[in-house]
Amino acid sequence: MQVAGILLVEDDPAVRAGLELALTRQGHTVTSYASGEEALDHIRERRPEIVILDVMLPGIDGVEVCRRIRKIDQLPVVLLTALGDDLDIVVGLEAGADDYVVKPVQPRVLDARIRAILRRVESASPDxxxxxxxxxxxxxxxxxxxxxxxxxxxxxxxxxxxxxxxxxxxxxxxxxxxxxxxxxxxxxxxxxxxxxxxxxxxxxxxxxxxxxxxxxxxxxxxxxxx
CATH class of the missing domain: 1.10.10.10 (Winged helix-like DNA-binding domain superfamily/Winged helix DNA-binding domain)
Structure with a gap:
């Protein structure tokens, strides 16, 4: 089973705790923060395999966090977006996000997206x-x-x-x-x-x-x- 070191950035304590518990039960290692500033500091010190990033964050919003990540690293980023926020999705994808999941988040859907990204990272053809x-x-x-x-x-x-x-x-x-x-x-x-x-x-x-x-x-x- 593919597992990952995940950096979860979500300012809602209940959502953050629920996702962290669900992803940990799937075998992933999860580090979570409530702000983009903390997440960027963590990435500079210890690179995760995947970032799960809420778009609506206090201070630096998720789109700007994604832009800053792209300046220093090409690690996968999955956005958490509110239902119907199409503009946030488009802007986030243009900022460099690899995928998105709409809230309320179904943990099994998020886990499936994470494992799909892991397969993309691992797959290679010699040539x-x-x-x-x-x-x-x-x-x-x-x-x-x-x-x-x-x-x-x-x-x-x-x-x-x-x-x-x-x-x-x-x-x-x-x-x-x-x-x-x-x-x-x-x-x-x-x-x-x-x-x-x-x-x-x-x-x-x-x-x-x-x-x-x-x-x-x-x-x-x-x-x-x-």
Missing amino acids: RLIFGDLVVDRGALKVSRAGREIHLTPTELRLLLELVRHPGQVLNRRYLLRAVWDHDHVADSRLVDACVQRIRAKIEPVPAEPVYIHTVRGFGYRFSPP
């Missing part, structure tokens, strides 16, 4: 692929362009690897949700779109004019290297 100045090393799980390493989150890397595995083919969002996030709820297609945008910002010479990952309107995405 080194070269597309012009873009190099995707599936064995070492590294990506570089023009000789400079590009730092991708596990989810970004898994999505890129899935696209690279099917060069020239159009992959629809539902397929990518199943392959990368291990679920295929149509409403979660924004996970795919936000992740593609983040990858483009990192690998494309001009993100607004992509040469690697192309959008096929009404269908999905295609990896077509020049």
Whole structure:
């Protein structure tokens, strides 16, 4: 059974205690804090495997915490969002979050998302692929362009690897949700779109004019290297 060292950031004491208990019963090791400032201090001193991050926090909110995490680390981040807060979800995904779970949180759903992320981190295929100045090393799980390493989150890397595995083919969002996030709820297609945008910002010479990952309107995405 896959277990993780989890950093839980939730300011509601009852929710925090309930999630910590439920995740601990699933075998995970959980460290919890009520504020983003405390969480960032913890990450600098002791890196967790996954961060479970409430969007609405006192002081530094969850989206800003996610942005600051991305400046120093590519570890997976799952957002806890309120029902119907679509704007928070979109902004959080653009800030670099890998996934989200809507409150009230079902512990089994959160546990499933955590284990899906662990599988993404662990999965690798041995091979080194070269597309012009873009190099995707599936064995070492590294990506570089023009000789400079590009730092991708596990989810970004898994999505890129899935696209690279099917060069020239159009992959629809539902397929990518199943392959990368291990679920295929149509409403979660924004996970795919936000992740593609983040990858483009990192690998494309001009993100607004992509040469690697192309959008096929009404269908999905295609990896077509020049």
